Amino acid sequence: MVAAPELISPKSSRVSAARRLAKRNFRGKERLFLAEGPQAVREAAAYAGTGDTLVELFATVEAAERYADIVGEARAAGARVHLADEDVIADISTTVTPQGLVGVCRFLDTPFDDILAAKPKLVAVLAHVRDPGNAGTVLRCADAAGADAVVLTDASVDLYNPKCVRASVGSLFHLPVAVGVPVERAVQGLKDAGVRILAADGSGEDDLDDELDKGTMGTPSAWVFGNEAWGLPEETRALADAVVRVPIHGRAESLNLATAAAVCLYASARAQRAAGGCRSVTPS
Numbered sequence: 006m007v008a009a010p011e012l013i014s015p016k017s018s019r020v021s022a023a024r025r026l027a028k029r030n031f032r033g034k035e036r037l038f039l040a041e042g043p044q045a046v047r048e049a050a051a052y053a054g055t056g057d058t059l060v061e062l063f064a065t066v067e068a069a070e071r072y073a074d075i076v077g078e079a080r081a082a083g084a085r086v087h088l089a090d091e092d093v094i095a096d097i098s099t100t101v102t103p104q105g106l107v108g109v110c111r112f113l114d115t116p117f118d119d120i121l122a123a124k125p126k127l128v129a130v131l132a133h134v135r136d137p138g139n140a141g142t143v144l145r146c147a148d149a150a151g152a153d154a155v156v157l158t159d160a161s162v163d164l165y166n167p168k169c170v171r172a173s174v175g176s177l178f179h180l181p182v183a184v185g186v187p188v189e190r191a192v193q194g195l196k197d198a199g200v201r202i203l204a205a206d207g208s209g210e211d212d213l214d215d216e217l218d219k220g221t222m223g224t225p226s227a228w229v230f231g232n233e234a235w236g237l238p239e240e241t242r243a244l245a246d247a248v249v250r251v252p253i254h255g256r257a258e259s260l261n262l263a264t265a266a267a268v269c270l271y272a273s274a275r276a277q278r279a280a281g282g283c284r285s286v287t288p289s
Contacts, residue, residue, distance in 0.1 A: 048175035068105025141172025148176035204245035222276035
Protein backbone atom coordinates (compact mmCIF):
# COMPACT_ATOMS: atom_id res chain seq x y z
CA MET A 6 0.00 0.00 0.00
CA VAL A 7 1.36 3.47 -0.93
CA ALA A 8 1.84 5.98 1.85
CA ALA A 9 -0.31 9.11 2.19
CA PRO A 10 0.59 12.05 -0.06
CA GLU A 11 3.65 13.94 1.12
CA LEU A 12 2.86 17.06 -0.90
CA ILE A 13 -0.46 18.29 0.40
CA SER A 14 -0.49 21.83 -0.94
CA PRO A 15 -0.11 23.31 -4.44
CA LYS A 16 1.82 26.11 -2.67
CA SER A 17 4.78 23.83 -1.96
CA SER A 18 8.06 25.22 -3.32
CA ARG A 19 8.65 21.99 -5.26
CA VAL A 20 5.24 22.26 -6.88
CA SER A 21 5.73 25.95 -7.66
CA ALA A 22 9.06 25.22 -9.34
CA ALA A 23 7.51 22.50 -11.48
CA ARG A 24 4.49 24.64 -12.37
CA ARG A 25 6.73 27.40 -13.75
CA LEU A 26 8.15 24.99 -16.33
CA ALA A 27 4.97 25.41 -18.35
CA LYS A 28 6.52 28.73 -19.46
CA ARG A 29 9.32 28.78 -22.02
CA ASN A 30 11.47 31.37 -20.29
CA PHE A 31 11.58 29.32 -17.09
CA ARG A 32 12.33 26.14 -19.03
CA GLY A 33 15.23 27.86 -20.74
CA LYS A 34 16.57 29.31 -17.51
CA GLU A 35 16.43 26.03 -15.58
CA ARG A 36 17.03 23.76 -18.60
CA LEU A 37 14.21 21.58 -17.34
CA PHE A 38 10.89 20.53 -18.88
CA LEU A 39 7.75 18.56 -18.00
CA ALA A 40 6.96 15.06 -19.25
CA GLU A 41 3.37 14.06 -18.51
CA GLY A 42 1.70 10.67 -18.50
CA PRO A 43 2.96 7.10 -18.05
CA GLN A 44 4.51 6.66 -21.52
CA ALA A 45 6.59 9.84 -21.37
CA VAL A 46 7.71 9.20 -17.79
CA ARG A 47 8.65 5.61 -18.58
CA GLU A 48 10.76 6.72 -21.54
CA ALA A 49 12.38 9.47 -19.49
CA ALA A 50 13.36 6.97 -16.80
CA ALA A 51 14.78 4.58 -19.40
CA TYR A 52 16.55 7.25 -21.46
CA ALA A 53 20.10 6.09 -22.17
CA GLY A 54 21.66 9.54 -22.14
CA THR A 55 23.40 11.12 -19.20
CA GLY A 56 21.70 8.74 -16.80
CA ASP A 57 20.01 11.49 -14.80
CA THR A 58 17.47 12.86 -17.27
CA LEU A 59 14.46 12.33 -14.98
CA VAL A 60 14.99 14.61 -11.99
CA GLU A 61 11.65 14.41 -10.17
CA LEU A 62 8.38 12.56 -10.43
CA PHE A 63 5.06 13.75 -9.03
CA ALA A 64 2.42 11.03 -8.74
CA THR A 65 -1.00 10.64 -7.21
CA VAL A 66 -1.42 7.69 -4.84
CA GLU A 67 -3.71 5.98 -7.35
CA ALA A 68 -1.23 6.47 -10.22
CA ALA A 69 1.69 5.31 -8.06
CA GLU A 70 -0.18 2.08 -7.38
CA ARG A 71 -1.36 1.59 -10.97
CA TYR A 72 2.06 2.35 -12.44
CA ALA A 73 4.20 0.92 -9.67
CA ASP A 74 6.70 -0.37 -12.24
CA ILE A 75 7.20 3.12 -13.67
CA VAL A 76 7.60 4.64 -10.20
CA GLY A 77 10.16 1.95 -9.42
CA GLU A 78 12.04 2.70 -12.66
CA ALA A 79 12.01 6.41 -11.79
CA ARG A 80 13.48 5.74 -8.35
CA ALA A 81 16.07 3.41 -9.87
CA ALA A 82 17.01 6.20 -12.32
CA GLY A 83 17.73 8.48 -9.37
CA ALA A 84 14.62 10.65 -9.55
CA ARG A 85 13.04 12.10 -6.41
CA VAL A 86 9.51 10.69 -6.21
CA HIS A 87 6.81 12.81 -4.56
CA LEU A 88 3.38 11.44 -3.78
CA ALA A 89 0.78 14.14 -4.21
CA ASP A 90 -2.95 14.66 -4.10
CA GLU A 91 -4.89 15.24 -7.30
CA ASP A 92 -5.00 19.02 -6.79
CA VAL A 93 -1.21 19.16 -6.87
CA ILE A 94 -1.01 17.13 -10.08
CA ALA A 95 -3.73 19.26 -11.68
CA ASP A 96 -1.79 22.38 -10.71
CA ILE A 97 1.40 21.15 -12.36
CA SER A 98 -0.16 19.48 -15.39
CA THR A 99 -0.92 21.33 -18.62
CA THR A 100 -3.60 18.82 -19.69
CA VAL A 101 -7.35 18.95 -19.05
CA THR A 102 -7.42 15.38 -17.72
CA PRO A 103 -4.05 14.57 -16.06
CA GLN A 104 -3.01 10.93 -15.88
CA GLY A 105 -1.52 11.25 -12.43
CA LEU A 106 2.18 11.24 -13.37
CA VAL A 107 4.26 14.33 -14.13
CA GLY A 108 8.03 14.14 -14.50
CA VAL A 109 10.57 16.95 -14.40
CA CYS A 110 13.37 16.26 -16.90
CA ARG A 111 16.64 17.84 -17.93
CA PHE A 112 17.02 19.15 -21.48
CA LEU A 113 18.38 16.45 -23.77
CA ASP A 114 18.83 18.08 -27.19
CA THR A 115 21.93 17.10 -29.15
CA PRO A 116 24.46 19.52 -30.68
CA PHE A 117 23.99 19.69 -34.45
CA ASP A 118 27.67 18.92 -35.05
CA ASP A 119 27.26 15.64 -33.14
CA ILE A 120 24.40 14.66 -35.43
CA LEU A 121 26.56 15.36 -38.49
CA ALA A 122 29.47 13.42 -37.02
CA ALA A 123 27.23 10.35 -36.71
CA LYS A 124 26.79 10.30 -40.53
CA PRO A 125 22.99 10.25 -40.57
CA LYS A 126 21.09 8.47 -43.35
CA LEU A 127 17.62 9.92 -42.71
CA VAL A 128 16.85 13.26 -41.06
CA ALA A 129 13.73 15.37 -40.60
CA VAL A 130 14.32 19.13 -40.60
CA LEU A 131 11.50 21.27 -39.22
CA ALA A 132 11.83 24.75 -40.72
CA HIS A 133 9.35 27.41 -39.60
CA VAL A 134 7.08 24.81 -37.93
CA ARG A 135 5.22 26.74 -35.25
CA ASP A 136 2.55 24.37 -33.94
CA PRO A 137 3.89 22.27 -31.03
CA GLY A 138 1.44 19.43 -31.68
CA ASN A 139 2.62 19.16 -35.28
CA ALA A 140 6.27 19.28 -34.27
CA GLY A 141 5.81 16.52 -31.71
CA THR A 142 3.87 14.39 -34.17
CA VAL A 143 6.54 14.76 -36.86
CA LEU A 144 9.14 13.75 -34.28
CA ARG A 145 7.06 10.65 -33.53
CA CYS A 146 6.79 9.88 -37.27
CA ALA A 147 10.55 10.27 -37.69
CA ASP A 148 11.13 7.89 -34.81
CA ALA A 149 8.70 5.33 -36.24
CA ALA A 150 10.32 5.55 -39.69
CA GLY A 151 13.74 4.88 -38.20
CA ALA A 152 15.18 8.35 -38.82
CA ASP A 153 18.59 9.07 -37.34
CA ALA A 154 17.81 12.58 -36.13
CA VAL A 155 15.43 15.53 -36.14
CA VAL A 156 16.52 19.16 -36.48
CA LEU A 157 14.37 22.10 -35.37
CA THR A 158 15.48 25.37 -36.91
CA ASP A 159 15.68 28.62 -34.99
CA ALA A 160 12.37 29.71 -36.55
CA SER A 161 10.50 26.66 -35.22
CA VAL A 162 8.58 25.95 -32.03
CA ASP A 163 10.24 25.12 -28.70
CA LEU A 164 11.01 21.38 -28.53
CA TYR A 165 10.12 21.36 -24.83
CA ASN A 166 6.70 22.95 -25.15
CA PRO A 167 4.43 20.60 -23.13
CA LYS A 168 2.17 20.00 -26.13
CA CYS A 169 5.17 19.08 -28.29
CA VAL A 170 6.46 16.68 -25.64
CA ARG A 171 3.02 15.04 -25.31
CA ALA A 172 2.55 14.75 -29.08
CA SER A 173 5.90 12.96 -29.41
CA VAL A 174 4.50 10.20 -27.13
CA GLY A 175 7.94 9.39 -25.76
CA SER A 176 9.78 9.60 -29.09
CA LEU A 177 11.59 12.69 -27.82
CA PHE A 178 13.68 10.26 -25.76
CA HIS A 179 14.42 7.90 -28.66
CA LEU A 180 16.48 9.83 -31.22
CA PRO A 181 18.83 12.82 -31.32
CA VAL A 182 17.16 16.21 -31.75
CA ALA A 183 19.05 19.44 -32.48
CA VAL A 184 17.36 22.77 -31.76
CA GLY A 185 17.85 26.40 -32.76
CA VAL A 186 19.82 25.64 -35.93
CA PRO A 187 19.55 28.28 -38.69
CA VAL A 188 18.02 26.62 -41.74
CA GLU A 189 20.96 27.61 -43.96
CA ARG A 190 23.42 26.00 -41.56
CA ALA A 191 21.26 22.88 -41.24
CA VAL A 192 21.06 22.41 -44.99
CA GLN A 193 24.72 23.17 -45.71
CA GLY A 194 25.94 20.99 -42.85
CA LEU A 195 23.87 18.05 -44.05
CA LYS A 196 24.99 18.57 -47.66
CA ASP A 197 28.62 18.59 -46.55
CA ALA A 198 27.92 15.30 -44.74
CA GLY A 199 26.77 13.75 -48.02
CA VAL A 200 23.04 14.00 -47.34
CA ARG A 201 20.62 14.85 -50.16
CA ILE A 202 18.21 17.67 -49.25
CA LEU A 203 14.56 17.16 -50.17
CA ALA A 204 12.12 19.99 -49.54
CA ALA A 205 8.56 18.77 -49.05
CA ASP A 206 6.12 21.15 -50.72
CA GLY A 207 2.69 20.67 -52.23
CA SER A 208 3.70 22.69 -55.28
CA GLY A 209 7.03 20.95 -55.75
CA GLU A 210 8.38 20.34 -59.22
CA ASP A 211 9.17 16.67 -58.48
CA ASP A 212 6.60 13.99 -57.65
CA LEU A 213 7.34 11.56 -54.80
CA ASP A 214 6.10 8.61 -56.86
CA ASP A 215 8.43 9.58 -59.70
CA GLU A 216 11.36 9.89 -57.30
CA LEU A 217 10.65 6.38 -56.03
CA ASP A 218 10.33 5.02 -59.58
CA LYS A 219 13.63 6.61 -60.60
CA GLY A 220 15.41 4.99 -57.65
CA THR A 221 16.74 8.27 -56.29
CA MET A 222 15.38 7.80 -52.76
CA GLY A 223 17.84 5.20 -51.53
CA THR A 224 20.63 7.64 -50.75
CA PRO A 225 21.10 9.45 -47.39
CA SER A 226 18.36 12.07 -47.29
CA ALA A 227 17.05 14.94 -45.19
CA TRP A 228 13.44 16.06 -45.58
CA VAL A 229 12.76 19.74 -44.92
CA PHE A 230 9.21 20.46 -43.75
CA GLY A 231 7.79 23.97 -43.64
CA ASN A 232 5.16 26.02 -41.89
CA GLU A 233 1.68 24.56 -41.49
CA ALA A 234 -0.06 27.49 -43.22
CA TRP A 235 2.32 28.77 -45.91
CA GLY A 236 4.80 25.94 -46.44
CA LEU A 237 8.41 26.72 -47.26
CA PRO A 238 9.60 30.18 -48.31
CA GLU A 239 11.24 30.41 -51.71
CA GLU A 240 14.69 31.02 -50.22
CA THR A 241 14.45 27.73 -48.29
CA ARG A 242 13.18 25.84 -51.32
CA ALA A 243 16.15 27.15 -53.28
CA LEU A 244 18.55 25.48 -50.84
CA ALA A 245 17.21 22.00 -51.57
CA ASP A 246 18.48 19.48 -54.11
CA ALA A 247 14.87 18.75 -55.05
CA VAL A 248 11.44 20.13 -54.12
CA VAL A 249 9.10 17.17 -53.86
CA ARG A 250 5.33 17.02 -53.66
CA VAL A 251 3.27 14.14 -52.29
CA PRO A 252 0.87 13.20 -55.10
CA ILE A 253 -2.83 13.60 -54.39
CA HIS A 254 -4.60 10.78 -56.20
CA GLY A 255 -8.02 11.50 -54.77
CA ARG A 256 -10.03 14.67 -54.32
CA ALA A 257 -8.45 15.92 -51.08
CA GLU A 258 -7.20 19.48 -51.29
CA SER A 259 -3.96 18.69 -49.48
CA LEU A 260 -2.34 16.74 -46.64
CA ASN A 261 -1.59 18.18 -43.24
CA LEU A 262 2.02 18.55 -42.15
CA ALA A 263 2.29 15.42 -39.99
CA THR A 264 0.63 13.18 -42.59
CA ALA A 265 2.86 14.47 -45.37
CA ALA A 266 5.91 14.01 -43.16
CA ALA A 267 4.96 10.41 -42.43
CA VAL A 268 4.51 9.64 -46.14
CA CYS A 269 7.85 11.23 -47.08
CA LEU A 270 9.89 9.70 -44.27
CA TYR A 271 8.49 6.23 -44.83
CA ALA A 272 9.15 6.51 -48.56
CA SER A 273 12.82 7.24 -47.85
CA ALA A 274 13.01 4.56 -45.17
CA ARG A 275 11.58 1.94 -47.54
CA ALA A 276 13.90 2.93 -50.39
CA GLN A 277 16.95 2.94 -48.12
CA ARG A 278 16.16 -0.56 -46.89
CA ALA A 279 15.59 -1.98 -50.37
CA ALA A 280 18.34 -3.73 -52.29
CA GLY A 281 20.96 -1.17 -53.24
CA GLY A 282 19.83 1.35 -50.66
CA CYS A 283 22.10 2.95 -48.08
CA ARG A 284 20.84 0.78 -45.20
CA SER A 285 21.24 -2.93 -44.73
CA VAL A 286 18.09 -5.01 -45.23
CA THR A 287 19.36 -7.38 -42.53
CA PRO A 288 18.29 -6.39 -38.98
CA SER A 289 21.24 -5.39 -36.84
